[in-house]
Amino acid sequence: MSSEYNYDADAQFFPFFVLTITSIITLPLTYTLLRTPSDASTSKTAQHISTEYKPEHADLIDTQRAKQKRKELRFKRMLMAGTGWLLMAYMVYLMVVTARTAPTIWNPYDIMDIGMTASEKQINSKYRLLSRTKHPDKRQPNPALNETIEQINDEWVEIVKAYKSLTDEEIRSNYQQFGNPDGKQSTSFGIALPKFLVAEGSGKYVLAFYGLLLGIGLPWLVGKWWYGMQSVTRERILVTTAGNIFKEYRERMDEGDVIGAISSAMEFKEILQGAKADSGLGKLEKVLQASDSTETGMLSKDKKKLSELDDPARRKTLALIWAYLARLDLGDKNLEADKYELAPTALQMNEAFASISLAYGFTAPVLASYHLSQSLVQAIPAGQTVRLPLLQLPHFTPKIIHTIESQTAAASKKQHLNVQSFMALPAEQRRSLAQASGLTSNHLTIAESVARQLPLLKVEEAFFKVQGEKFLLPSSLVQFVIKARFIPPGTLTSSIPAVNEKDLQDIDPAESDLIASQKKEVEQNFPPLAYAPYLPQDRRAPRWHVFLADNRQGKIAVPPFTFQSFDKPAFKVDESDGTYKPTFEVVTLKMQFQAPPQAGEYKFQMHLVCDSYVGFDTKQEVVMVVEDAAKVAEMVEEVEEDEISEPEEDSIAGQMASLRGQPTADPNKPPRQPRQKRQIKKQEDEESDYESNTDEDEDESESETDTDTDSDGE
Numbered sequence: 233m234s235s236e237y238n239y240d241a242d243a244q245f246f247p248f249f250v251l252t253i254t255s256i257i258t259l260p261l262t263y264t265l266l267r268t269p270s271d272a273s274t275s276k277t278a279q280h281i282s283t284e285y286k287p288e289h290a291d292l293i294d295t296q297r298a299k300q301k302r303k304e305l306r307f308k309r310m311l312m313a314g315t316g317w318l319l320m321a322y323m324v325y326l327m328v329v330t331a332r333t334a335p336t337i338w339n340p341y342d343i344m345d346i347g348m349t350a351s352e353k354q355i356n357s358k359y360r361l362l363s364r365t366k367h368p369d370k371r372q373p374n375p376a377l378n379e380t381i382e383q384i385n386d387e388w389v390e391i392v393k394a395y396k397s398l399t400d401e402e403i404r405s406n407y408q409q410f411g412n413p414d415g416k417q418s419t420s421f422g423i424a425l426p427k428f429l430v431a432e433g434s435g436k437y438v439l440a441f442y443g444l445l446l447g448i449g450l451p452w453l454v455g456k457w458w459y460g461m462q463s464v465t466r467e468r469i470l471v472t473t474a475g476n477i478f479k480e481y482r483e484r485m486d487e488g489d490v491i492g493a494i495s496s497a498m499e500f501k502e503i504l505q506g507a508k509a510d511s512g513l514g515k516l517e518k519v520l521q522a523s524d525s526t527e528t529g530m531l532s533k534d535k536k537k538l539s540e541l542d543d544p545a546r547r548k549t550l551a552l553i554w555a556y557l558a559r560l561d562l563g564d565k566n567l568e569a570d571k572y573e574l575a576p577t578a579l580q581m582n583e584a585f586a587s588i589s590l591a592y593g594f595t596a597p598v599l600a601s602y603h604l605s606q607s608l609v610q611a612i613p614a615g616q617t618v619r620l621p622l623l624q625l626p627h628f629t630p631k632i633i634h635t636i637e638s639q640t641a642a643a644s645k646k647q648h649l650n651v652q653s654f655m656a657l658p659a660e661q662r663r664s665l666a667q668a669s670g671l672t673s674n675h676l677t678i679a680e681s682v683a684r685q686l687p688l689l690k691v692e693e694a695f696f697k698v699q700g701e702k703f704l705l706p707s708s709l710v711q712f713v714i715k716a717r718f719i720p721p722g723t724l725t726s727s728i729p730a731v732n733e734k735d736l737q738d739i740d741p742a743e744s745d746l747i748a749s750q751k752k753e754v755e756q757n758f759p760p761l762a763y764a765p766y767l768p769q770d771r772r773a774p775r776w777h778v779f780l781a782d783n784r785q786g787k788i789a790v791p792p793f794t795f796q797s798f799d800k801p802a803f804k805v806d807e808s809d810g811t812y813k814p815t816f817e818v819v820t821l822k823m824q825f826q827a828p829p830q831a832g833e834y835k836f837q838m839h840l841v842c843d844s845y846v847g848f849d850t851k852q853e854v855v856m857v858v859e860d861a862a863k864v865a866e867m868v869e870e871v872e873e874d875e876i877s878e879p880e881e882d883s884i885a886g887q888m889a890s891l892r893g894q895p896t897a898d899p900n901k902p903p904r905q906p907r908q909k910r911q912i913k914k915q916e917d918e919e920s921d922y923e924s925n926t927d928e929d930e931d932e933s934e935s936e937t938d939t940d941t942d943s944d945g946e
Contacts, residue, residue: 258316285626296768340394487614529613611766621847650847655722
């Protein structure tokens with residue numbers, strides 16, 4: 233069997249081919265664009281905290297925000313996907329308007345105009361009839377029908393061919409098996425090409441192009457996409473980066489150690505490529521060395537780590553992160569741009585570090601990562617001793633904060649003043665402190681307005697429960713429930729309503745309500761976006777992490793549950809000034825886990841950490857009591873026995889019981905004592921039995937003693 237290749241000369245199948253190839257690329261690409269991160273819905277729903285404050289280098293920050301936004305939009309992918317959809321639409325248009333001619337199937341019965349059930353006699357008769365009317369010797373061309381001698385001859389040849397195929401056994405067999413009286417034909421392959429390419433005679437070049445496209449281009453594109461997916465982890469970081477962070481991980485780490493670990497990420501090298509890797513590195517290190525450690529938060533170990541690094545790109549990365557956290561003025565526009573460009577990537581790498589730390593389960597690295605996230609969002613020096621929470625407010629500087637703290641109780645306690653403590657001061661005292669520190673009245677008003685919109689989550693109640701049960705049994709599915717309210721700093725006590733006791737309870741829904749709630753879409757209420765004027769990220773949604781830790785072992789007992797939305801609206805926009813006002817509604821946070829397999833009392837340290845604000849953490853001790861299953865069964869049995877009593881004989885229940893042959897209460901007998909009294913009576917009887925047995929033992933011992941004495945006397 234031979235093969236025959238031919239072109240799609242009429243360009244009938246070319247649109248189908250192009251549509252198929254384009255859809256293979258465009259559809260997956262469109263899916264990746266539509267599959268946005270979970271933060272996207274949050275950022276679209278929540279709004280910014282309103283303020284007129286513009287930080288230093290606001291133009292550079294806005295430039296980097298626009299750059300980050302273009303990255304998030306993935307402009308190149310969008311352009312490629314849009315081009316693909318336009319091409320697919322054009323191919324569909326061609327498929328609709330192009331006239332397609334279907335090839336006619338050779339059928340001897342149709343040619344001879346005879347039925348398929350005709351006998352051989354009928355076939356011969358029909359052939360004789362056609363030979364008298366269709367034979368070329370007996371037929372002349374009709375000018376009205378534009379007939380020619382060649383057409384008449386061809387038509388007669390087809391009639392003869394059809395007659396032979398119907399009367400010759402071999403030819404008929406070929407027709408029935410292969411659809412052709414001549415037997416099996418050669419295979420024909422059609423190549424879908426545009427008509428103009430075929431018309432110009434450039435077939436070999438077109439074939440070469442198609443060979444490169446299908447044999448090299450498409451496999452390369454698919455391979456690049458596949459290996460690109462394999463080169464990143466679930467946290468969307470490079471596998472090489474994850475390996476580097478694993479090497480830097482230790483059981484006890486502070487914020488400085490975490491900064492050193494995330495600086496090993498390969499993503500930073502993609503930003504600091506070529507000359508940017510070491511450009512201005514010497515000047516940057518001089519600025520860091522000249523600054524005070526209380527200003528940057530760098531400890532001696534952190535400075536030592538920076539000096540020991542050999543890779544210039546990583547060294548510059550580490551220095552720029554410290555400079556960003558300390559808000560240092562580097563005196564170089566390029567260095568300032570690099571400093572702000574690295575911040576969002578550092579935040580992403582820190583989140584990846586938190587995920588890696590959770591695999592080990594130690595508390596210190598996880599808390600250090602969460603605290604570093606707060607510092608990166610707010611551009612505040614990392615470290616418990618140097619973190620100044622008031623730097624989160626606009627127009628506040630370290631000098632102003634130190635002046636304010638020196639005149640408050642925080643100076644005697646050697647603690648830094650947080651936002652809620654500062655806003656809790658009387659208004660007159662805040663004004664006097666601001667005036668003494670050099671903060672103008674207008675700037676203080678702006679700072680107070682921002683503080684009153686910050687989402688400070690206050691825990692009202694925290695408890696353990698098992699849905700539908702009164703007790704916590706070993707290995708049961710436990711829910712840790714937190715009831716809390718958003719009360720921003722500076723909220724007047726008189727404006728905070730009292731908590732409704734019903735809101736602090738977690739009543740299990742009825743089965744019908746539970747099924748209905750599962751079918752109904754859960755309402756999501758988002759707090760305002762994080763106020764982060766120095767972070768080059770346009771929309772950052774705050775998150776709250778809740779986990780239980782065992783302080784004795786320094787490990788996490790229950791992994792963190794992360795909350796971005798809440799079951800009730802925590803804030804509402806005031807239409808008069810556009811600011812956020814709290815609703816003071818009690819929101820419910822739930823985390824579900826399995827109880828320990830043994831009964832007992834378990835003490836945990838609950839950590840509620842907000843990853844976007846400094847000083848908003850909550851830490852308290854919670855106790856989970858797991859009851860023994862056997863004791864719980866006994867208690868339930870006793871309660872059931874107390875609830876069941878024998879009916880009186882003269883009552884309706886007693887008469888029905890007597891008819892069924894069940895015992896009834898005897899009126900001559902004393903009334904049945906409650907279960908508790910029966911237990912007391914039983915205990916008294918046991919004690920009296922014990923005393924009587926003791927007396928008997930004493931009598932026996934005395935008699936034995938006397939006997940021995942008599943025997944000795946004898």
